[in-house]
Amino acid sequence: MYEFFQDKYYVQNIFTSVVVFITLLAIRFLVVRQITQLKISPAESKINITVRVKNAFIVIIFFSLITIWSNELKTIALSFVAIAAALAIATKEFILCFVGGFYKWVAKPFSVGDRIEIATFRGDVVDYKFLTTTLLEIGPTGQLSQYTGRTLVIPNSLYLTFSVSRESHNEKYVFHSFTVPIANTQDWRQCESLLLFAAKEITTPFLTEAKKFFNSKNNAFVLGPASIDPRISLVLPSPERIDLVVRIPCPCMQTNRTQQAILRRYLELAAQEVKINSDLRTGASIFDN
Template sequence: MNEKLGISQETFAFFLPIISLFGSTFILLVVVLVLNSLASRFIRRTVNSSELRRKWLVQTRNGIILIFILGLILIWGEELRTLALSVVAIAVAFVVATKELILCVTGSLLKTGAGSFDIGDRIQIKDFRGDVIDQTLLATTILEVGPGKLTHQRTGRMAVIPNALFVSEPVINESYTRQYVLHVFTVPFKRTDKWQAAQQALLVAASKHCQPYLENARLYMQRLSDERGLDASSVDPRVTIQVPTAAEIHLVVRFPVRASQRSYIEQLILSEVFTEDYSGKGKSTDEEEEEKEEN
């Protein structure tokens, strides 16, 4: 008869379990509705107190709904388990296929939530260093600054950094203090050079070029420290000494400067200081002064 109706045995065998499940669900629904109707009628006839009657009606209704849900789980349990496994498999495949995109979105949320940097800030992450000019959900665009980590000139190249890097790599924000920054650069000397004279000359030159805005920088740093609950940093120019090897002396120059003039002021200081020759020829500044006094 199935063949006469145009239904093959395979099609009928496929739809038979589904028809059985829907039939069981329909029977369960009818039983639940009848049970709810009988229980409600019994409560209304036997319970005289309106408050108690309302309470029993609500509890009975909730109990019958719970029975209906448990019945559906028993009827459709196997299909629900198969569906859950399929959904999990699809979800795993989706995550594997879009892992990098998910990491990029996560990195975007991380840097936004942490307030790591804004448009215009100079940042460094891994080997990338430059000024941020654009941010999207998937990538951050910077204008490269370099070469290296100590110079402050734009190279003319643009770098597009995937936001996934912000999940696993630390970010250095060189514009943390915004308007004024404490700029640092290092000048190497040999132990036999006249580094004492160079140290003094660097300090004088740095103080000279910072003098016009030194007080404004001090007030700005103080206000910034008060806003963020930090100890105020000293903004006075200073030149400290480092000894990386036994034969070398490094002079570390630190001075306040407007964020946009770091490279410019650094070059002014170096150009002014190195108009003099500080090669010691084996004699220190103290020895030369002693020789002058003896003469």
């Protein structure tokens, strides 16, 4: 503090500020006094003029002091900018989580009870706040729709960089897809036929009601003309493998159960087919002998 007052530059600025401040206050006092002696009617006009003059002098005093201390204020402003930048870097994740929570609150991409998938996380939403979202994990892979027993707390910053896939539990029926891989050496036509037969057999009990649901006015506009029956598409991820992609309609809360039933039925049919072919080959060899 002593060194501060020893610096002539700061002493000069302080002295100048005091002189300017006192001078402008004195001028304001004289001007206001002069206005009060004038004969102005109505009285409200004189009061308005007085108030405006006082406010004008306050602004003049303020800008005069800023002009005197402009260099010091510039240094302080640069220091504040540096501090703000350091804080922004240090709290980057916190800020992103808050912004992501605000985006989620405005956009409302999902609600509690919806099943969502974002980045590598998939689960049912049980709670969400401005910084985090809590999920009951579904998995452990994308091919399964059962609870793993784990609770995921994900940062809301993910909503700013990844898209959200939503599976609503509010709908009665949904479309569900899963993949059945087979070797390129297998008879893919036979596998496709057996898998389609299994899908139709398992979905027959609710297929008629599902068609009514998807063809209703509320869903027809969203879906457009779409085939509701189970269908299979072929994908070639590599020369050694063929993926049979199954798409079926099913009750929204029974996707995993329906998928497992179709897979088990398909494996049973495939095993029976292998046994029949084996028996035929054995019978043929006996007949030849």
